[in-house]
Amino acid sequence: MDKFTQTFAPLKLGQVHDLAAARAAEGWRYVQILAVNTEEGIDLVYSYMKDGHLENFTVKAVQKTDVVPSITDVFLEAFVCENEIHDLYDVAIANIAIDFGGMFYQLSSKAPMTVVSPEQLAAREKAKKIAAAKAAKEAAAAQKAAEPAASASAPTGPTEEEIQAKIAGLDPEKAAKVRAAMEAKAKKAAAAAASAPSPAPAATGPTEEEIQAKIAGLDPEKAAKVRAALEAKAKRAQQSAEGKGE
């Protein structure tokens, strides 16, 4: 029984035809050709199989001006994939044995697999921003870890950058609420840092800001309950502080 194994290897555009001829001569089977639309161009993957070993060869970034040689003179059955790639990706392939000349699939739009819709672009931008913010955060954390507790690190609240990254892509209402919450957090942290020298700061109850931040987004009934609870907490804290002060 043959074992199934697969490999991926790079391939140059000029070697495509020679590889096909060599594989045919050694008795390999043609499996398929596929195309991937990338920002740098179209990647083509040619696959051949023999005795359970599947080889995938990737030609990276074929440009619109490049002409790909057809392998249908060696493997006639490749005409299906080559015509399809020509129609869907607008890749120029020369000398296909049965060439439908762009009419293999009669499509409503030209080269549809290369079309990137506005929603897709926005989604990719967002993904990039999130990845960048994550990378920046990790770099900052690595840096902090490098400086061993030099600055008694008072927790600084979220920076403007982090706020941006977090609200990127949320709908406006939610974005505003999250921003409010995070700014409140930032303020609180700044206040804590300012009063850091005084040890054991009096447990001040939640301020009006914090109450606002907490009830942002809750439904009215629950909001009222939470507000009542927080105001009661504030009163208690005040009373205990006064009690302590005395």
Place this chain on the structure above:
Amino acid sequence: MGKATVIPFGPQHPVLPEPLHLDLVVQDETVVDVLPQIGFVHRGLEKLVETRDYNQFIYIAERICGICATGHSVGYAETVEELMGVEVPKRAEYLRVIWHELSRVHSHLLWLGLAADAFGFESMFMHCWRLRERVLDIFEKTTGGRVILSVVKVGGVVRDIDATQMAEIIATLEGIKDDYTKIMNTLLTDTSVKNRTVGVGYLSAEDAAALSMVGPFARASNLPYDVRSFGRGAYGDLVDFQPIVATEGDCYARVKVRCLEVLQSFDIIKELAAKMPAGPIEVAVKGTPAEGAEASNVLEQPRGECYYYARGNGTKNLERMRIRTPTSQNLAGMTVALKGCDLADVNMIILTIDPCISCTER
């Protein structure tokens, strides 16, 4: 020497369940050349990876083709699992193979009925589809669906088959096997059937190899290639698996190969049901495919080898999902087999290829 006429065949034709257009260049009653035209079922669903994440896309992969639905969902799930380095529990692998082999039985019975209808044997068509209903009942009892099962997911399967149900399934299959063997013997030994199929649409072993053909179409021309012989997944636990091969290379051989494959599938299901391991049926899949990661996979669908390719881009949407189905590989073989046949045999030859155009065009 007669004049050459072009006769259009399809896309709408009583024997064709799917639209396929052929321009047959005919001289007298002999087909001299064939130009296929496809594209009537191209929906462009490979682009949907952009809007459906890798878990949701399995529902689209299933609906590439209603006949090969289970095969596509298993192949897709295996490819994404390879991409993300997920290992599926043994019991899930067994269940997937059992559903896939049942799918092969239903597909071959469907095909047998249509092939019989193609040369006018309508009562055979009715008998095969009557037996097929019993297989669809098994599907409905175990998954809830008759055609599109939606029972495979990335990480395993969604439902389990317990021991009582499994015993019921084996008993049903024994009943189907008895009826089926009677029908199969009638078909394969009948003189009128032989008159219509022996020597028709001959494709030699050299042509089959040169055109890299796959599936029962190739195995009927003495090309012993079957992905199941690689022994991956539950197929590795079978005591002995030999692909069914015939040497005649004509329509009769293709009918015989598929008929015998049904019996082989019954045996596979019975053997795996007896060896079914206990355990979980799924594993939690966390995270997203890595940027630039690639994976390829092959699977033996009822019509032959199907190739899957997936590439990740770091988000929960795949960058690219590509499925190359067996019929698109066999189209060249079909045009070669049609050359030189009688006009009346065109139906039979096209159907013995078992074309699944919706798979080819996605």
Place this chain on the structure above:
Amino acid sequence: MAFASKSPWVIHYDGSSCNGCDIEVLATLCPGFDGERFGVINTGNPKHADIFLVTGSVNEQNINVVREIYDQMLEPKVVVACGICACSGGVFHDCYNVIGGVDKAIPVDVYAPGCAVRPEQLIDAIVAGIAVLDQKSAALAAARKGA
């Protein structure tokens, strides 16, 4: 009841579907559900058919074929959209090559949703189609009398 609706002949065409609904259409006419006991026969010739069973979310290349078959059928005729892809595009409604539902190519009389549409649903749809066929037949007869 008009005599066409006593034994409606159907013509089936796959308008860019995955095939699931098509095999369920054929299963309805086979011994499992036996549509043929109602006189329903699957014909290949549009000129012999009363009911047009279309499946699939129609694609660019198929629009003309669907319209051609519809035009070749004789009045009174009924169109049944089988499966959710034929009703509204189904799971492929946002694909680039799909127009999204048969009613964008030809007028539809009965919608039978499902993925794949169940044979019981199809029998219901054909029965509903027969009622529409009766109405159209009566309207034609009245128009002929009136004219």
